[in-house]
Amino acid sequence: MTPPAKRATSADVARAAGVSATTVSYVLNDTPGQSIPEETRRRVLEAVRQLGYRPRGSARSLAAGRSDVVLLSIPHLSIGPGITRFVEQFATSLAQAGLTLVTHLAGAPGRSLPDVCAAIDASVVASLDPLDDDTAQALRRAGADLVFTTEVEAHPTMRRMGRLQAEHLIDLGHRRLGYAMPEHPLLRRIADDRMRGVAEACAHAGLEPPLALDTKLDTAVMARAARRWRRESVTAVCAYNDEVAIALLTGMRRARLTAPGDLAVVGADDIPLAQAAEPPLSTIAFDLEKVGRSLADAVVASLSGRKPRLPPTSMDPHVVHRAST
């Protein structure tokens, strides 16, 4: 344990390199319009290395007026591997532009997004949930130069996912659909959006709206739901997500029903387990990595450019056809 060696400041670096703090700043920031000879640059960089110097973020952003920190708010549930990949890609792309990403789990009581934004003085706030206008306003007043929502309103994409599920099933000849609702109340809003998409596709094909049933991640409950759908002559069901779908598949087995023969099942999200289900689960996937990359591009562009051009609005959902449908 070395003693709590005081953190080095740019003045320390300047002293060690025999220059002024200004020069240190110029070197470290590649300030345009400044000519620094190679030799000086080298000395500064060497001193930086020696002292393990890192500029203090707060001083930096106080002086510069922007922090180059991006705050991402993620919904506090359904953080699957997809979101993880998205965040990773987003962070990586931002880092290439010199921006730092931190995330905030939304929904927890305690600190609101604007609170967090103000606390870390983020330049940019992005959210995977839709943000209402009040929040967006509050974020601006909390110091965010830029506020991004992945979808201007999330409904379109969620609805689109539902529509894709239903269209897939309808294409396969199904005429009466079911919808498996998730248990968690917080999922309700998204579920409603997704189901609305299913209903739209049904209406468009001249079919009745889907028969929605509340479900739980429980084999007995799922078996009962499956039997009920059969009784109501439903031949295919859209599940809220892959977890629900997999549990349904298990419940069907318990009820001696097979997919897709007795009941076709389509999930959503394409979690890793989907392909290892029995039968492998058809589902809706989206390329969140691509979204991460292009969201980062949009952030960088509007930060350096002028007007915030609209972020990529689509997650590009598509059907992955496996054996369950």
Added chain:
Amino acid sequence: MTPPAKRATSADVARAAGVSATTVSYVLNDTPGQSIPEETRRRVLEAVRQLGYRPRGSARSLAAGRSDVVLLSIPHLSIGPGITRFVEQFATSLAQAGLTLVTHLAGAPGRSLPDVCAAIDASVVASLDPLDDDTAQALRRAGADLVFTTEVEAHPTMRRMGRLQAEHLIDLGHRRLGYAMPEHPLLRRIADDRMRGVAEACAHAGLEPPLALDTKLDTAVMARAARRWRRESVTAVCAYNDEVAIALLTGMRRARLTAPGDLAVVGADDIPLAQAAEPPLSTIAFDLEKVGRSLADAVVASLSGRKPRLPPTSMDPHVVHRAST
């Protein structure tokens, strides 16, 4: 769209309330040893509300020397619902003490933990992965007053989980165990730790070490693995986690093997789908919420108190006995 209304500063508030900026600071921070009459306090608070004022984090932490921001590093995979609950609880408990939590997904290229720490000037860094000494050192130099690792070394807990899995099976009379390794190379280290625990329990019971097989989340691969274990007279297998275990269960069904009769299976992590598996999956659970709360306590205590007392080191893993064993 209101004009980009300049963010209010404490001077603005002071002017609006007819006091000095110092008084505003005293009111907002409840600075001990200052007597502020109710009337003045009210006026200040009212002005704060009117102007939507939030202190600028960077200025605050620059002046005060600490940011009250806690940075949590989470491993970039296996972010299941457990971690989510942990983070939520951690954030909530911290917020009650006036601290703000942000998270960083470790592992992505681009920005290292110390980089992020310096960028946002975090006072405290906590990590769910073990941090090596170099990193811890770097974090201190990057301005962290406090560095917490949930486990001083993660190995003990991971090993303990493996041990619990194995002991559970051994208690049930099994004498030859298998271990189902995960596919992803990044999971390898944790998997090795967990398996070491299994091996220890075997050794302790006078049994051979487990027969480890590489697996994939694929029914055919799992079926093959299951047959192989049977051939080698393995009667029970510990899976790296619940996902692997559930896929194994599916593979066994394909191979016309049943659990626990032909092969008992125990998972780890207790994901929601575990109880909806067929048969419901026995697994190792831990109370991450409790860990979140006590980690927050530890942070708050050592921030206000003196010496960083050791954080709660255990996640308190325990067996959840369901039908698969």
Added chain:
DNA sequence: GCTCATTACTTAAGCGCATCAGTAACCTAC
């Protein structure tokens, strides 16, 4: 040999806050 640019820096100001060291007004005690 003088001006004008260019190079390679430095000096100083100030970002928004916390905090220490006041200070003026009022009250009490003797």
Added chain:
DNA sequence: GTAGGTTACTGATGCGCTTAAGTAATGAGC
């Protein structure tokens, strides 16, 4: 009636950095 305490504030300073403005030294151009 004045020393000493308390209440309710304010002024000034500085945290570590960026950045506008300045300067001394060198070279080019005529």
